[in-house]
Amino acid sequence: MGAGGIGAIVCGILCVVCIFVAVERYQANAASIEAMNQLGGGLFGSLNGGGEVRAGIPAATKYAIFFAILSGGGAIVFLATGSKRPAPTGPSRSDD
Numbered sequence: 001m002g003a004g005g006i007g008a009i010v011c012g013i014l015c016v017v018c019i020f021v022a023v024e025r026y027q028a029n030a031a032s033i034e035a036m037n038q039l040g041g042g043l044f045g046s047l048n049g050g051g052e053v054r055a056g057i058p059a060a061t062k063y064a065i066f067f068a069i070l071s072g073g074g075a076i077v078f079l080a081t082g083s084k085r086p087a088p089t090g091p092s093r094s095d096d
Contacts, residue, residue: 004082018068
């Protein structure tokens, strides 16, 4: 396995970790919004006009998705260029 294969594996692992972080951050945000909605009116109800608070996409999720796409693209590039490289050869010797 050459450098392209190792780079593809590293980028693939980074992509999976970023996707995990994105999902985890989104779920944590949704859980905290749900907890605020379960508290009922109170302070949160008067601040937003009495309606429920809706979950948005946290900045950490957006960045994690961006880096997942970037590292996934890197893995594809490593795989594509790794197979096109010629096999390494040893130093050439000239028998003159």
